[in-house]
Amino acid sequence: MRPEMLAVASASGGVLSHLVYFIHGHRSMEAPKIVGFYIVAVCLLWMRCIHLQGAVHGASNAGIISASYFLGLFTSILVYRIFFHRLRRFPGPFAAKVTKLYGPYTALDRKPHLHWSKLFDKYGDIIRIGPNELMALSIDAQQKIHGAGSPCSKQNSAYESVNYKGHPNLDTILNHKDHRWRRQIWDKAFSTKSLETYERNAREVVYEWLEKLKSLQGQPINTSLYSTLIPFENMGRMGFSASFGSIKAGKEDDMLHYLEVTLGTLAKLGLLWWPIALMNAIGGSNDLIKFQKLACQMVDRRGEQADDEHEDIMKYFLEDYHSKEPKTMHHIDDIYSDAQAVMTGGTDTIAAVLSFAFYYIARDPTVQDKLRSELQPLFGRTAPGEFTNHDLGEAAAPYLNAVINETMRVDNPTCANGPRMMPPEGLEIDGVLIPGETLVYVPINSMHRSAKYFKEPDSFIPERWTTRPDLVIDKRAFHPFLLGPYNCVGKRLAMIVIRFTIAYTVWNYDFKFAPGEDGTSIHRDMINQAILKAGGLHCVFNKRA
Structure with a gap:
């Protein structure tokens, strides 16, 4: 067959x-099979052509067949996505x-969430961000896609690619x-009884933080680092009854x-999932392992x-696993998978909120003053010499919770939400x-x-949640812990850790930006x-008289 005919056929x-x-x-999760098939097919093609036609002529024909085949494949994909795809009429880059x-291109600066906001400004409220992906800035989308009774599913690569040996965790289970x-x-x-124990654990962790401040009084402290160590230490206790000693060590x-490196690797891919499937097929990255x-x-x-x-x-995972008829923990790998979810959800999301809360509070002394005025009658109200979560709730401490809510609004840890x-x-x-x-x-x-x-x-304006409700046009847009059946199961615990850390710190210490720190790095x-992972922020803490 002539070369031109061979090229057309291929x-x-x-x-x-x-x-x-x-x-x-x-096909993202089929990437290992697809890549493996083409590697084997191309190798066999070249071997066969060279065997039958000799090195020069065989290699030439094998090259024509390979190049023409993939040129036809990718040209067809390109033409279809531009002119015939069902999303062709949706605007976007x-x-x-x-x-x-x-x-991955939008994730090069590691801030794709800022890029998405610019796309909405340019193209409108529903934009095409991939060949088969849309992004919607819409209350209607929020309610219909994530709300109770939604007809949408998690049947997609974003969840299928993140599991442990084929065992999904709470967030990646696909079946309702x-x-x-x-x-x-x-x-x-996370029952009321369990939260009573977790509250004591959270208070112990915060006291370790206060002891660290005491030992470093007057020295610049990277609050973003300790904002990570505090929930990490708390996660160890409420998740596994274990102490890591990370606050005391200060590192x-x-x-x-390993957790942060693994998450960072996922983020660099920018909503691209097939490389994860390939990586999982060969055992995963060293840090993930x-x-x-x-x-x-x-x-x-x-x-x-x-x-x-x-x-x-x-305790509850193991109880179900050891029961005669487990409801969900049928295999030890189910617990291993959910344990990794505990570590992720119980650390990084809270860390982001605390990091930015320290920034906003340190930046404006009037915020500290307002917080202390509100905390004054609450200290020791229920437990002598202590704050309790009940006394720091929205009804008793509206400004404290407004500061937290506004922090989660302006710098929410979960930037994209799952598709x-x-x-x-x-x-x-x-x-x-x-x-x-x-x-x-x-x-x-x-x-x-x-x-x-x-x-x-x-703008960071806590009063939009208290005395200036006119600044909130539609409150439904605020959903820091997600909504619907897949909302954050650890919301109440997260609020305990955040409230205690802010309340005890503000009550015991004055703090401000360290000398030379202007707050821009965060x-x-x-x-x-x-x-979201905050940049560094150095503050100086001085014990209140």
Whole structure:
């Protein structure tokens, strides 16, 4: 066969592959099989051609066949995505329409959430951010996609790619029924009785923080670092009845380091999931493997103790696992998987809130003054010489909670929110039909900072939650802990840790930016690694008389 005919036939094969296989369904999780198939196929092709036709002629034909096939395949993909794809009429950057590599491009500066907000300003409220992905800045989308009774599903690569040996955690379970069973166990672990123990743990951790401040009084302290160590230490106690000693040491534990490196790797991919599937196929990255190993060791050590010996989250996981008829923990890997979720959710999200809260409070002395005035009658109200979570609730401490809410609004830890797959029949959002089997993101950070829903959206104004409600156009846009059946199960615990840390610190110490610190680094150096991580901020703390 002449070379030109060989090229046409091979290119036609590439087009046919796209039309018959690639165009149907989502293939990210099949990446290992696809890559493996093509490596083997190309190698066999070259070997066969060279064997039958000799080195020069065979290699030439093999090259023509290979190049033409892939040229036809990718040309077909490109033409389809631009002119025939069901999302072709949705606005967005041209690059996003043709390749998912646009995601990693937006993540180059590690701040893709800021890039998304700019896209909304430029293209409107529903934008195409990938070949089969949309992003919606919409209350209607928020309610219909994430609210109770939503017809949308988690059946997508964003969740399928993040599990432990094929065992999903609470957040990555795809089946609604399985999720309900798993959620029941988690809810038991966060019952009112359990929270009483967690409250004591949180107070002990905060006292370790205060002792550290006492030992370093007058010296500049990286509050962003300790904002991570505080919830990390708390996570160890409420999750596993374990103490890491990280606050006393004043540095990150190995487990915390591996966790942050792993999250950072995910974030660099910018909503691109097939590389994760490839990585998982070869065993995962070294840091991920080390993190998973340490998490499993934590579970094993806790499992050597009696289930009822300590009041922690693992107690309830192990109880279900050891029961005659487990509801959800059928395999030890189920616990290992959820243990990693405990470590992630119980550390980084709280760390971001505390980091930025310290920044806003240190920046404005009047915020500290208002907090102390509110805390004055609450100190010792229920427990002598202590604050209690009940006394720091929204009814008793509205300004404290307003500071927390405003921090979570302006710098919410969960920037993107997980995507949802539209039902086959599609879903109407704000009068626009979103085609079926489309992935849609509703980014929390962009909603929280949208002028559609908040006046002066980029300004930190706690009073919008108390005396100036006119600054909130639509309160439904504020959903820092998500909403619907997949909302944050640890919300109440997170609020205990945040309230205690702020209340005890403000009550015992005056603090301000350290000499030479202007506060710009906390936002300049922040990175979105799936969960927002603040840049450094150095403050000086002085004990109050």
